[in-house]
Amino acid sequence: MNAFNQYLEDHAADFEAELCEFLRIPSVSADAACKPQMDRAAQWVAERFRRLDFPVVEVIPTAGHPLVFAQSPTVPGAPTILVYGHYDVQPVDPLDQWTTPPFEPTVRDGKLFARGATDDKGQLLTHVKSAEAWIRTAGKLPLNLKYMIEGEEEIGSAGLEEFLKPNSKRLKCNCVVISDGCQFAPGVPAITYGLRGIAYFELRLTGPNRDLHSGSFGGSVTNPANALAQILAGLIDRHGKIKIPGFYRRVLPLSDRERSELAALPFDEQEYQRQLGVDGTFGEEGYTSLERRWARPTFDVCGLWSGFQGEGAKTVLPANAGAKISFRLVPNQKPEQVADGLRKQIAKLCPPGITWELTDLHGAPGVVVALDSPYVEAAARAIESAFGRRPVFTREGGSIPIVVRFAQVLKTTPLLIGWGQDDDNAHSPNEKFSLADFHRGIKASAKLWEELSKIKM
Numbered sequence: 001m002n003a004f005n006q007y008l009e010d011h012a013a014d015f016e017a018e019l020c021e022f023l024r025i026p027s028v029s030a031d032a033a034c035k036p037q038m039d040r041a042a043q044w045v046a047e048r049f050r051r052l053d054f055p056v057v058e059v060i061p062t063a064g065h066p067l068v069f070a071q072s073p074t075v076p077g078a079p080t081i082l083v084y085g086h087y088d089v090q091p092v093d094p095l096d097q098w099t100t101p102p103f104e105p106t107v108r109d110g111k112l113f114a115r116g117a118t119d120d121k122g123q124l125l126t127h128v129k130s131a132e133a134w135i136r137t138a139g140k141l142p143l144n145l146k147y148m149i150e151g152e153e154e155i156g157s158a159g160l161e162e163f164l165k166p167n168s169k170r171l172k173c174n175c176v177v178i179s180d181g182c183q184f185a186p187g188v189p190a191i192t193y194g195l196r197g198i199a200y201f202e203l204r205l206t207g208p209n210r211d212l213h214s215g216s217f218g219g220s221v222t223n224p225a226n227a228l229a230q231i232l233a234g235l236i237d238r239h240g241k242i243k244i245p246g247f248y249r250r251v252l253p254l255s256d257r258e259r260s261e262l263a264a265l266p267f268d269e270q271e272y273q274r275q276l277g278v279d280g281t282f283g284e285e286g287y288t289s290l291e292r293r294w295a296r297p298t299f300d301v302c303g304l305w306s307g308f309q310g311e312g313a314k315t316v317l318p319a320n321a322g323a324k325i326s327f328r329l330v331p332n333q334k335p336e337q338v339a340d341g342l343r344k345q346i347a348k349l350c351p352p353g354i355t356w357e358l359t360d361l362h363g364a365p366g367v368v369v370a371l372d373s374p375y376v377e378a379a380a381r382a383i384e385s386a387f388g389r390r391p392v393f394t395r396e397g398g399s400i401p402i403v404v405r406f407a408q409v410l411k412t413t414p415l416l417i418g419w420g421q422d423d424d425n426a427h428s429p430n431e432k433f434s435l436a437d438f439h440r441g442i443k444a445s446a447k448l449w450e451e452l453s454k455i456k457m
């Protein structure tokens with residue numbers, strides 16, 4: 001066993017004790033009463049880097065909670081990697097559903113229970129301890145590391161957003177490493193190489209100047225609720241294809257390699273249906289459920305209102321109708337282009353006697369990293385060496401705003417390597433993190449620095 005693995009083994013208990021110390025700080029970003037704890041948590045993080053003699057360690061105030069920025073000693077010619085994480089945690093209620101108190105870390109059955117254990121204190125600490133192992137055994141890191149650890153991830157990252165653009169030079173990096181998510185399954189580590197984007201709208205239709213008697217007026221004026229149903233139905237066909245002209249023009253198709261990687265994942269269609277309580281799945285024809293969820297664009301009505309909602313019958317022809325609708329986008333679709341196409345299609349579908357208004361609520365593009373990117377390959381080798389099996393390659397159906405912002409502003413490659421599990425109860429009572437995954441995460445991270453350092457700049 002080399003000095004390096006020996007160090008990890010000798011200090012395993014110290015690492016756990018240190019994580020528990022971190023977890024005892026109740027850094028709930030949403031709770032104004034926790035403000036002093038937020039500052040304490042930021043200082044605690046900064047102290048980790050001071051102990052490693054990093055030449056740059058800063059606690060940067062924002063309008064909200066502070067950012068921690070740190071930079072390792074310069075290694076000329078080597079890649080520069082930015083590690084992103086967050087020291088803030090979700091609120092703990094309902095408190096009575098916790099088996100042990102959220103800020104008193106407790107080990108049960110090899111799992112460490114505490115708020116923030118997996119999201120994200122335990123995961124972010126793996127990337128700090130891995131740097132420590134390098135410095136204490138090899139004397140220095142093989143590459144340049146920068147750390148940006150924020151305290152507002154759970155409340156929208158406003159401070160980091162403000163910092164990002166003016167400081168893009170300081171944060172400049174070849175890739176950004178983020179461990180704030182999950183493996184595919186226990187013992188099945190994953191690299192998440194793509195995220196979908198989103199375009200979200202509110203559509204409001206107005207018909208007559210007041211609610212009308214549906215007997216006296218029905219049939220002579222357009223009912224906005226009927227019109228809304230027609231418009232929404234006209235946006236997607238029975239085969240799951242979105243009927244907006246040009247919608248698919250820029251869609252990045254799945255490569256053969258991606259399709260076979262996704263097909264190889266241990267995913268059970270029957271079990272998926274059972275979990276959701278449905279007797280069949282539906283989606284765009286010609287694609288599997290995982291492809292539909294991760295790599296194909298979709299259209300969903302998220303909310304719908306009009307007319308009488310109360311008990312019993314009221315014969316009304318409503319004056320208004322509205323809907324919240326969202327499109328999940330894939331690279332290289334742009335939310336603005338979807339908005340343009342959508343407006344044209346609504347104009348075409350909207351019957352006479354109705355005026356309509358479409359409001360853009362929010363939009364973000366999708367992100368994807370090529371599977372043959374040297375960063376992805378380096379991460380796959382590092383994970384394999386620590387977890388004893390090659391990671392699977394997954395995508396994420398949702399959007400992670402900060403990842404998109406890093407890609408947009410820093411023009412950098414995101415490397416999403418989560419050490420958690422789906423059932424870690426992030427954001428729920430009894431949040432936990434497997435200690436085995438914590439230690440494997442440290443080992444994988446340490447190996448990652450080595451593998452990334454070999455990439456020719």
Ligand SMILES: [Zn+2]
Nearest residue numbers: 119120153180
């Ligand atoms: Zn998180």
